Amino acid sequence: MKVLVAVASRHGSTREIGEAIGEVIAGAGFVVDVHDPDDVESLEGYDAVVLGSSVYVGRWAASARAMVDRLAAGLSSRPVWLFSSGPVGVPAVPAGDPEEVGPLMTRLGARGHRTFAGALDRGGLGMAERAVVALVKAEHGDFRRWEDIQDWAQQIVEELSAEIERRRRSAVR
Numbered sequence: 001m002k003v004l005v006a007v008a009s010r011h012g013s014t015r016e017i018g019e020a021i022g023e024v025i026a027g028a029g030f031v032v033d034v035h036d037p038d039d040v041e042s043l044e045g046y047d048a049v050v051l052g053s054s055v056y057v058g059r060w061a062a063s064a065r066a067m068v069d070r071l072a073a074g075l076s077s078r079p080v081w082l083f084s085s086g087p088v089g090v091p092a093v094p095a096g097d098p099e100e101v102g103p104l105m106t107r108l109g110a111r112g113h114r115t116f117a118g119a120l121d122r123g124g125l126g127m128a129e130r131a132v133v134a135l136v137k138a139e140h141g142d143f144r145r146w147e148d149i150q151d152w153a154q155q156i157v158e159e160l161s162a163e164i165e166r167r168r169r170s171a172v173r
């Protein structure tokens with residue numbers, strides 16, 4: 001089984017989450033590609049997709065949304081999991097999932113969605129970004145919880161393994 005992890009990241013921290021998810025799935029014996037959504041032209045050859053995005057001002061990245069629009073049919077006919085990354089601070093703010101995730105889940109028939117805490121690096125931000133961060137008094141730092149991320153990836157591995165077993169059984173019938 002070949003799995004695509006497509007991940008939209010502006011400053012790199014969500015990309016690293018996608019890579020960590022990919023490592024767990026690859027560690028279980030699946031073939032995994034990690035790509036930027038803009039680089040995904042087709043889902044041919046992929047049996048399942050994990051699509052993630054960082055969240056800026058309440059929204060998924062344009063590249064992740066565009067991938068959904070471009071490949072909606074292929075995504076809805078495969079097992080798909082979604083994740084978001086953004087909330088920062090302790091406790092992580094904002095709480096809850098981005099608003100557009102519910103409709104995305106329904107549109108793609110996604111099997112699950114998780115929001116993971118993100119990372120804010122003052123030095124890497126542009127002027128406009130710093131202004132927004134100052135306005136909402138967001139806390140700087142790396143709040144990613146690798147154990148949560150790896151646990152979620154492991155759940156995907158288990159669902160994929162169950163899928164293989166289902167396919168194997170229906171093939172011998």
Ligand SMILES: Cc1cc2nc3c(=O)[nH]c(=O)nc-3n(C[C@H](O)[C@H](O)[C@H](O)COP(=O)(O)O)c2cc1C
Pocket residue numbers: 008009010011012013014015054055056057058059085086087088093094117118119120121125128129130132133
């Ligand atoms: C200008 C700005 C706006 C942000 N808006 C949100 C937001 O609306 N919701 C959220 O959860 N996180 C928000 N964040 C936090 C980022 O999503 C977080 O830093 C994330 O880890 C960045 O991912 P990246 O390194 O992949 O770009 C914002 C960060 C910045 C700099």
